[in-house]
Amino acid sequence: MAVRSYDPTVQETVEQVMGLLQEVVGEEWISNDPAILIGYSKDNSFETAKKPHVVVLPENTGQVQEIVRIAGRFGMAVTPASTAINCAGGCIPQRGGILLDLRRMDRILEIDAENMTITIEPAVRFGVAQNQLKRQGLYAVNPSGPHTAGVATNHMDKGIGMPANKYGVGPDHIVSMTFVMPDGEIVKTGSGALPGAEKVCVEGPGPDMSGLFHSSMGIFGVMTEMTTQVYEWPKVEVLKVATFESEDLNPVTEFFYDITREDFVNECSHLQDAYFSWFATEDSEVAASIVDYIPRNDAIVILGGENEEEARLKEEQFLRLVERNGYELMDDGTVDMLSEMIGDIAYECKVLQSTMRVTRFYGSFQVVWFNSSLDRVSDLHKKYQRLADKHFRDNDWRNWDKPFPPTEVTVYTQPLEFGRSVMLELDFFISFDDSESVKRGLAFGYDAINMVLDDGGMFDRPYGGHGSFNFGTLQTPRLGTYAELLAELKRDIDPRNIMAPGRLNLPVSQT
Amino acid sequence: MSKFNRDPYDPLMQVQKWAYRCSKCSLCKYIHVYQGQYDDPRFVDICPSGKRWRFEAYYASGKQDIARGLLTDQLEYTDTLLHALYTCTECGGCMSVCAPYSGKDPLKTITALRERAVLDGVAPLPEHEPLFKSLENFGNPWQAPKQKRAAWAKKMGIKDALKDSPEVLFYTGCTYALDSNLTDTLKLAAGLMQKAGVDFGILGDKELCCGSTVLRIGDRKTYERMARENIEMLESLGVKTVVTGCAGCYSVLGEEYPEIQKPSYKVVHLVEMLAGLVKEGALEPKAEVAMKATYHDPCHLGRYCGIYDAPRDILASLPGLELVEMQRSRDNSWCCGAGAGVRTAFPEFAEWAAKERFYEASEHGAEVLVTACPFCEQNLRGASDGMEVKNIFELLASSVGLGGE
Numbered sequence: 057m058a059v060r061s062y063d064p065t066v067q068e069t070v071e072q073v074m075g076l077l078q079e080v081v082g083e084e085w086i087s088n089d090p091a092i093l094i095g096y097s098k099d100n101s102f103e104t105a106k107k108p109h110v111v112v113l114p115e116n117t118g119q120v121q122e123i124v125r126i127a128g129r130f131g132m133a134v135t136p137a138s139t140a141i142n143c144a145g146g147c148i149p150q151r152g153g154i155l156l157d158l159r160r161m162d163r164i165l166e167i168d169a170e171n172m173t174i175t176i177e178p179a180v181r182f183g184v185a186q187n188q189l190k191r192q193g194l195y196a197v198n199p200s201g202p203h204t205a206g207v208a209t210n211h212m213d214k215g216i217g218m219p220a221n222k223y224g225v226g227p228d229h230i231v232s233m234t235f236v237m238p239d240g241e242i243v244k245t246g247s248g249a250l251p252g253a254e255k256v257c258v259e260g261p262g263p264d265m266s267g268l269f270h271s272s273m274g275i276f277g278v279m280t281e282m283t284t285q286v287y288e289w290p291k292v293e294v295l296k297v298a299t300f301e302s303e304d305l306n307p308v309t310e311f312f313y314d315i316t317r318e319d320f321v322n323e324c325s326h327l328q329d330a331y332f333s334w335f336a337t338e339d340s341e342v343a344a345s346i347v348d349y350i351p352r353n354d355a356i357v358i359l360g361g362e363n364e365e366e367a368r369l370k371e372e373q374f375l376r377l378v379e380r381n382g383y384e385l386m387d388d389g390t391v392d393m394l395s396e397m398i399g400d401i402a403y404e405c406k407v408l409q410s411t412m413r414v415t416r417f418y419g420s421f422q423v424v425w426f427n428s429s430l431d432r433v434s435d436l437h438k439k440y441q442r443l444a445d446k447h448f449r450d451n452d453w454r455n456w457d458k459p460f461p462p463t464e465v466t467v468y469t470q471p472l473e474f475g476r477s478v479m480l481e482l483d484f485f486i487s488f489d490d491s492e493s494v495k496r497g498l499a500f501g502y503d504a505i506n507m508v509l510d511d512g513g514m515f516d517r518p519y520g521g522h523g524s525f526n527f528g529t530l531q532t533p534r535l536g537t538y539a540e541l542l543a544e545l546k547r548d549i550d551p552r553n554i555m556a557p558g559r560l561n562l563p564v565s566q567t
Numbered sequence: 568m569s570k571f572n573r574d575p576y577d578p579l580m581q582v583q584k585w586a587y588r589c590s591k592c593s594l595c596k597y598i599h600v601y602q603g604q605y606d607d608p609r610f611v612d613i614c615p616s617g618k619r620w621r622f623e624a625y626y627a628s629g630k631q632d633i634a635r636g637l638l639t640d641q642l643e644y645t646d647t648l649l650h651a652l653y654t655c656t657e658c659g660g661c662m663s664v665c666a667p668y669s670g671k672d673p674l675k676t677i678t679a680l681r682e683r684a685v686l687d688g689v690a691p692l693p694e695h696e697p698l699f700k701s702l703e704n705f706g707n708p709w710q711a712p713k714q715k716r717a718a719w720a721k722k723m724g725i726k727d728a729l730k731d732s733p734e735v736l737f738y739t740g741c742t743y744a745l746d747s748n749l750t751d752t753l754k755l756a757a758g759l760m761q762k763a764g765v766d767f768g769i770l771g772d773k774e775l776c777c778g779s780t781v782l783r784i785g786d787r788k789t790y791e792r793m794a795r796e797n798i799e800m801l802e803s804l805g806v807k808t809v810v811t812g813c814a815g816c817y818s819v820l821g822e823e824y825p826e827i828q829k830p831s832y833k834v835v836h837l838v839e840m841l842a843g844l845v846k847e848g849a850l851e852p853k854a855e856v857a858m859k860a861t862y863h864d865p866c867h868l869g870r871y872c873g874i875y876d877a878p879r880d881i882l883a884s885l886p887g888l889e890l891v892e893m894q895r896s897r898d899n900s901w902c903c904g905a906g907a908g909v910r911t912a913f914p915e916f917a918e919w920a921a922k923e924r925f926y927e928a929s930e931h932g933a934e935v936l937v938t939a940c941p942f943c944e945q946n947l948r949g950a951s952d953g954m955e956v957k958n959i960f961e962l963l964a965s966s967v968g969l970g971g972e
Binding site for chain 2 (some may be wrong): 085087089090091092095096097098099100111113139140141143157159160164181183184187188191203204262338420421487488489528
């Protein structure tokens with residue numbers, strides 16, 4: 057068939073494509089009505105709102121293949137969305153075209169308790185997966201996302217850092233993935249690439265290509281199935297909070313280093329007082345009223361074991377580290393009170409499940425979120441505070457309609473992967489109904505991102521992190537040959553550049 | 568389509584910040600993840616129109632985008648826009664799951680969108696027209712003559728609230744009083760109060776529609792006129808308490824009217840009063856009500872007004888009744904599909920939502936679905952393939968020896 061060029065302004069082409077797509081999914085699951093399209097045009101990021109030309113809701117991999125082939129014939133862009141709650145513009149169709157809403161593909165295909173894996177479609181959410189897994193004493197690691205986040209895409213695209221270094225990062229859990237490639241053909245990663253060898257091992261026949269798809273945000277194809285590792289739910293769990301009343305973050309980093317080296321916790325994160333109070337409360341006034349009772353730096357740890365004895369031994373180990381690092385232990389009464397306040401919504405990921413609560417402040421929670429080294433945390437935090445002072449000097453977080461001021465800019469830290477590797481969040485708030493705050497947020501964000509890059513931080517997802525804008529425009533030029541090679545691969549795999557074009561800010565082909 | 572003037576009183580301007588601050592996290596789509604209440608993935612959706620049509624626009628999050636689109640003149644009204652807007656039952660599920668995390672209320676945007684649509688002349692929908700004409704001609708949405716409103720109470724010896732100065736006004740509501748399938752329930756409800764010695768009266772054919780339906784459809788002007796007429800009448804009675812068995816009337820009388828005028832009377836729902844009377848011993852359920860039942864929380868009673876325990880207390884007091892809870896119960900409840908003019912305009916969808924509820928009830932082992940709202944009762948009965956639907960008043964009445972079961 058002759059290849060036709062696609063002009064998004066030509067309604068006739070769109071209607072022709074729609075006619076073909078209707079034959080695939082049925083009239084009910086496709087729309088180009090403006091009221092439908094606008095629902096996919098904006099997320100909680102600075103990404104400019106863009107509408108697709110058509111929204112399609114396929115039901116299975118076969119339909120996805122047919123849709124991608126039709127798009128290929130017309131050179132029409134395809135932007136996949138699983139649960140469509142990406143907070144970094146990941147599901148915004150930058151070049152219009154087809155928005156592939158995969159939410160009907162939300163089936164758990166298999167839970168293999170013996171192999172400790174779950175096989176899922178892309179729109180299976182943590183809330184659903186976790187409950188089904190728990191029946192078999194298993195759980196999927198939830199990187200503190202809400203229960204509405206998709207398991208598969210969160211793992212593939214490195215959702216927020218894992219709750220402890222022993223889990224590594226999202227893709228470390230993936231056993232295999234099924235992709236519909238830009239030509240409509242299917243590729244499986246891992247040992248599943250060889251028919252009959254599924255779940256034999258995580259690595260595919262070498263050189264392993266799995267990594268190409270990690271954090272690729274759909275530019276190489278549409279992920280329609282994933283098998284991912286799951287873990288045994290500890291029979292006994294203990295929540296402990298170690299506190300450190302100081303602005304100096306160096307002791308925090310050393311404490312985390314000890315925890316990383318000894319590698320015995322199930323979850324570990326560091327919150328500062330303001331965040332802790334927001335997580336614990338539904339109301340900002342209440343948050344303001346309890347914040348003074350919460351120590352400045354709080355290391356929240358969940359210890360788990362097969363039995364009371366194991367949990368007790370881990371607790372003793374933890375207490376040794378607390379003492380060695382000059383921390384104090386939050387008394388059990390306060391921990392119980394805070395747990396109870398958080399408790400009704402904490403489920404999959406304990407304390408961190410309540411993260412959505414931060415969105416109530418001034419509307420939009422923005423994160424400069426990157427990987428760095430523990431050595432740099434304290435310095436980066438101080439620099440970040442200075443930047444915040446420059447941009448947000450006059451704010452008052454106790455008035456819930458204002459983003460918080462520089463003194464309350466907080467840092468959120470999780471040990472990551474190995475050694476002194478750490479995931480760091482530096483957070484700020486803006487409101488999209490206030491254009492002045494958006495301008496200030498953008499200016500602040502660009503300064504902060506450049507600061508991070510100058511100080512050796514890395515954004516492992518080239519398009520940025522939660523709520524962030526196109527970090528890639530700042531980071532990609534620094535990647536040099538690496539970015540050129542990625543761009544060449546993209547050209548080879550997707551010569552018509554139909555898959556999520558513009559997503560990764562790659563040079564040349566991704567203009 | 569003419570664009571609206573964005574004056575400060577524009578309903579959409581009132582919710583502008585919510586529309587812009589939606590973080591698109593999708594919490595509005597699914598039930599809370601309370602421990603032990605999220606076990607069955609078939610019953611985790613909380614938004615009926617979203618579950619049915621799946622596109623973003625049918626969920627509360629998509630409504631925020633529509634509001635932004637209208638505010639910025641990016642959108643014009645289309646049939647699809649109105650379909651997405653008016654297949655929402657305004658059940659408040661989105662509000663219930665979003666607000667505790669975000670402090671935002673997506674339902675307010677939906678309400679504002681409907682008010683804006685009415686002001687722009689694209690709503691009420693043609694399907695709603697008979698309802699509005701009926702209100703204009705008969706003072707109720709059921710095209711029934713005013714005189715019929717009092718027919719159910721004949722020979723019951725109930726006081727006339729306009730003449731006899733009772734302590735309590737029993738505000739029956741249009742649906743109970745005018746739907747011939749529900750008037751027996753109303754008689755039993757009144758009978759229960761009589762048996763317990765409550766000093767109550769009714770307005771009979773002088774009772775006015777509370778305005779709930781027009782409010783939910785978005786015609787605030789008509790609603791406010793009706794509300795003011797009602798408030799004037801209720802205040803003139805000198806009653807201490809207004810009790811109603813209708814969830815829709817209850818939420819409007821108790822939650823909305825006070826925004827217009829602080830009432831001199833207390834508003835209670837009949838389940839609250841009856842639960843209290845059972846607890847005090849004024850009503851003694853003795854007869855067996857042998858059944859395995861589940862309680863369907865009406866949205867306007869539960870999520871809108873927070874009444875979850877009183878009906879369950881009544882059911883727990885009935886000898887022989889085994890109460891099983893559905894996964895989607897209390898603030899996680901699944902709407903029956905009738906509310907906010909949906910059953911009038913989209914009966915097939917209302918039936919679909921009701922059938923989902925029966926499916927859930929039956930999967931939880933229930934034989935009977937119990938509710939405390941005339942709209943739920945109407946819609947559920949109409950959609951039932953076999954499962955019995957009972958009003959909680961009927962069950963209590965039968966157990967205290969008032970007939971019925």
